[in-house]
Amino acid sequence: xxxxSFDCTMQEGQIGEELRGQLAVAxxxxxxxxxxxxxDDVPVTFSDIxxxxxxxxxxxxxxxxxxxxxxxxxxxxxxxxxxxxxxxRWMEISGCTVDELVVSARDA
Amino acid sequence: MPYYRCVVPKDSVPYEQRAKVxxxxxxIHCGNTGAPRxxxxxxxxxxxxxxxxxxxxxxxxxxxxxxxxxAELLSDLMGAFREITGVASEDFSGRITEGPAKWTMxxxxxxxxxxxxxxxxxxHGQAAAGG
Numbered sequence: 001x002x003x004x005s006f007d008c009t010m011q012e013g014q015i016g017e018e019l020r021g022q023l024a025v026a027x028x029x030x031x032x033x034x035x036x037x038x039x040d041d042v043p044v045t046f047s048d049i050x051x052x053x054x055x056x057x058x059x060x061x062x063x064x065x066x067x068x069x070x071x072x073x074x075x076x077x078x079x080x081x082x083x084x085x086x087x088x089r090w091m092e093i094s095g096c097t098v099d100e101l102v103v104s105a106r107d108a
Numbered sequence: 109m110p111y112y113r114c115v116v117p118k119d120s121v122p123y124e125q126r127a128k129v130x131x132x133x134x135x136i137h138c139g140n141t142g143a144p145r146x147x148x149x150x151x152x153x154x155x156x157x158x159x160x161x162x163x164x165x166x167x168x169x170x171x172x173x174x175x176x177x178x179a180e181l182l183s184d185l186m187g188a189f190r191e192i193t194g195v196a197s198e199d200f201s202g203r204i205t206e207g208p209a210k211w212t213m214x215x216x217x218x219x220x221x222x223x224x225x226x227x228x229x230x231x232h233g234q235a236a237a238g239g
Contacts, residue, residue, distance in 0.1 A: 052123045053152045055130035057145040065111075065149075076210055083213040098216040099146070102109050106211050 003071040003108065004031050005043045010064045012048040015094050020046050026089040027066070034082045035070060065102045066090060072107035079105050109214050110137050111149045112185065115164040118154045125193050126152050132188040140181045141173065141222070144230060147214065163195050165202030170209040172222040178204060 006027050015023070024046075028039035054061040066086060074082075083103045090101055112133050114121075121129075130150040137148045157164070165186060169178075182204050190200060209219040215232050 049151055052126065053154075055127070055134075055150040057148055058127075058131035058134035058150075061149065063149065079211065080213070080218055083218070084216075087213060087216055102149075102212065102214045104207075104212040106207060 002041050002043055004035060004037045004041070005069050005108075006045070007067045007069075008044065008046045008064065009067070010046065010048055011054050011061055012051050014062060014064065014096070019093055022093050023090060026093060027068075027086065030082065030085045030089060034078060034085065035074070037071075062096075063100050063102060064090070064094070064096060066104070068103070068105040069108045070105050109147055109149060109168075109212055109219065110141075110143065110170075111168040112137075112151070113166040113168075114150070114152045114189065115157050115159060115166060116152055116154060117162050120154075120163075121152060121193055128192045129189055132192060133185055136184045136188060137181065140177060140184065142225075144232075159201065161199050161201040163189075163193075163200040165189065165200070167202065167204035169204055169206050170212075170219060170222055171206035172209070173206075178206075 008023070024044040025039075027044050028042045031037045031042045032039050049061075052060070054063075056063050068082070068086070070079075070082070083105050086103045087098065087101055090096065090103070091098060114129065133150050134145050134148040137143060138145055165182075167182070167185070182202060186200060186202050189195065190197060209221045212219045217229060217232060220226065220229055
């Protein structure tokens with residue numbers, strides 16, 4: 001069983017297929033750098049919310065959610081570093097703004 | 109980040125009702141908790157999940173609020189959903205689960221614990237809502 005995994009949910013049409021591979025590799029690299037897990041042991045899944053089915057603040061949403069499940073016991077300092085690196089790389093690759101991204105790193 | 113996932117049967121809730129529910133949930137959550145509107149996420153999922161009722165509200169919030177606030181919040185949300193969609197009480201159930209705020213980063217900031225929100229955090233939430 002993987003000690004770290006990601007479930008990424010995007011609004012339909014926001015992030016094309018060609019970028020998803022890059023995003024998955026980025027998540028696996030950050031996991032290796034920060035948590036020491038082998039990239040091969042870090043599954044990443046993507047799913048789309050159909051247009052008209054996702055809202056934020058009562059309006060149609062353009063937000064992506066990156067839900068990480070990580071091995072417990074890390075310090076908050078490490079957790080924050082992990083989430084911040086993910087934010088930075090996700091914005092760099094996808095072109096989204098900081099307000100269009102939610103990242104979580106929950107204890108498995 | 110309050111995240112409200114409404115599990116519904118396929119093609120059962122039209123867009124107009126989904127939009128109304130999303131607005132109502134945002135109003136209710138912000139009215140009960142004081143959170144910025146931009147932090148409230150509402151998603152409709154026609155997944156084939158197996159819940160005890162055909163319609164199900166699966167909410168996720170920051171931990172740390174009183175039982176009274178949580179119960180009132182869930183009751184108000186479910187009431188609004190039923191009123192807007194016309195779904196019968198026996199066909200709709202729900203829950204709100206909680207997790208530590210510090211496990212989530214939104215708008216580039218780690219979420220504060222309930223009651224520990226700063227002016228900076230509120231300001232950022234307002235800016236995000238306007239952008």
